[in-house]
Amino acid sequence: MSRKNKQSFFWGIRHMAIARKITLLYSGIFTFSILVISFFMTINITGIQQHIIRRELTITISNIDAYLQQGKSLNNDALRDLLDNKYVEVNVYSKKENAYYFSHFGEEPLLMQLRETNFPPSEGIFAKKDDFYDQGQQTLAQDEFKISVQKEKVENCTEYILENNNRQQIMLISTVIPTQGGQYQVEAYKLIGINSNFLRGFIAKLATVNVIGILCAFLIGWYISQRMLRPVEAIRAAAERITIEDLSQRINTDGPDDEMKELTVTFNSMIDRLESSFQRQNQFISDASHELRTPISVIQGYANLINRWGKSDPDILQEAIDSILSETEHMSALIRKLLFLAKGDQNRMLVQKKLVSLNEIAGEVVKELEVLEVNRKIVFEEKDKAEIWGDPDLIKQLLWIHAENALKYTKDGDLITLRVWKDKKNAFVSVGDNGAGISKVHLSKIFDRFYRVDQSRNKGISGTGLGLSIAKWIADSHFGHILVESTEGEGTTFTNVFALSGKMKKEGEESRKF
Template structure:
């Protein structure tokens, strides 16, 4: 089974075990909107419920106050009692004596009091006056209250009644509508959540689809950046930037492998050629034997140096190249390097012009290697009889070290590329001057400088030599 199929199966299992983000967003959106709808509908229904019973309660209360006021003013339970409308429209008053017989009423069409009492609920409406009761008689709903009064030496009971049948029917219809509205609202919330999640996550789905199509052989695909400047735009830009860096890294790796293979092919070809030559003529011809052994050894040494440089850069790329930094007096190290350089260089004049003292935090082995690379490059590209100088000047918190030569120089178009791996300036020209190399030395020197916080700059003109300037930070105190 291929790795791609395994990856798809693993993704499918993960998607089956865990809900998708779109599902979570839809559920959350629907839940929040449903909660808002439920709270709104409940508040609306409670408000209507309270308003209906409160209105009836208010009308009965006003009627009670007006009837009691009229009785205090000496009115009797006669027909003239109704002259000033002591009860509000819709409110019925029945007066019973101590025996329970109705002695006075303004509407005889209401159900008898006995039936009202028998049909009265055991509880009062929510948030209503506790003295008020509701009686359910058939399709009727009656709000009523009883008050005992003393009038003309006799005890009477005042029964105030008001129908709330129409209001209750209205409340029932409202409740049904609200329940229906909540169901529709919940469905609407699910639909809106689904659409919103699809719209919000569309760039992510596009990003995922593009990522699935990207392969090592086709790293040129990029995600279209959305017009809206939001977090998804930042994610898209970051992803595209990551792809750019990956493509640069892969291209660099492929170029590195290609160049390394090319560099190794030449010495291997030479070694194989001389091996064949030795196999045919080496045993009978001493000159051929000597030349073959010398050439094979020379190419093997070149190959060894190339492999060591490749291993160095590979460890550097993998962050495995260890540095042992310590307090280092740079003037002593530079003087020692220049002393040994004078011993091995016979074709050039090598001078240390100025060597100011300064302590730096550095790995002495790496610093020595970096200086040797610059000096070896100068001797390699400077014709016999040329001059190579080094100068170290202290300026503030820095040591400025300059490596200068009177060599063939570097063209302006090549100066920015000389620190790239395997880059060699004008191959045909350098070969004509008798110069060869791998193009890795300056890359290693650049890496060492970067790890020590050293700034490198280069000045050069064709035929006038080259100057490499190092700006090295000194240790404080």
């Protein structure tokens, strides 16, 4: 195979469909295995036949031994009656009687002629092994027979494989059987010849079985590959049906708890996250558009008012300017918050952490509230000294978000309380008030973006609904969380929980992006 053809072949395998790859792999392994087994069966068929013949010869000798041990007289007819296998030939020499007994009919077989030529009757067939090696091999060689294998099986028992130039083989087992009537030399032998018809039939049957097995392997491999890849096909079909407008498609997860089910569950989970993300994004865009539309509409309305009548009326002009400035400030604050959350979502917000004291940050917020003369009673309680690893500016912004909400929803003269304490693992800083409170219906949604509690009741309270979303992001970026306790009509307390700093980390600031 040329290099170009090899590259084309491997390119085709590499770009083949997975179902075909699995089919080829399964059927290829099965085909290779069955061909290897068939090859070894074919080349070992002689060994198998030798094992069978050896067993037949051993049984025959055992039968003769049992017969002689009973003291019965031996003759050719009795010897032939002792044979279970008609293809086994036996020659027996009685040393006491100096007589030969044969199991065959008619003319003497070749082996006995060779033995008689080389071994005088007085010495017996195998009276001397050296004679068998020397004189016997000379005569065997004249007839193109030679000893190819010789094995000492047990005491007084020897196995020979005789072979001629035509590849014909004979297995012969020779032994001595001692009895009360004397010793008997026994040799049992049989032609080791694989019948050509038998061999052709065996190979034909083996080839037929192999072809059927390989065909079944391909069919089973194809079925297995289709069954294994069915969840993948379902994922592909579902992915084709999924669009931005329709993220409701899911894949059935019924079936065994295998890797394919895990893949299906993972795919459905991914689509769930995408659907939730798109819903939040759409809601965010809708809410942002709505929040920006209101100040723009107000500014546009006052601009038209100035254009029509405000040029000559100082009171209308001043009212329009004040409203435009107010809405511009509101829109500017909204845009800043949107940009803050956008950077946080994109992991572009730089968080510069260092060892900070919650007591100091909470104290700064308390002082600033007092300077503003907010007409509220501000109480600061420091139960413990608490230090965390965090960004002081973001932590201060977090507390100010809670403080601004407390100012919005409490009346003049009400109480706003900041507390700092700690336990063995965490530091706590809370901002509480005794204002309007939040009903249980709204508690689970107050951290959603643009969500405002009972907007009809709080029309006079300014806000964008983004403050608590920013507060949650800051807490998450410091691996903390916010607890909310509120009773409608009695007040609300936001408790921020952070891990204690533990051992002092290396000096300086540590920067991390979220």
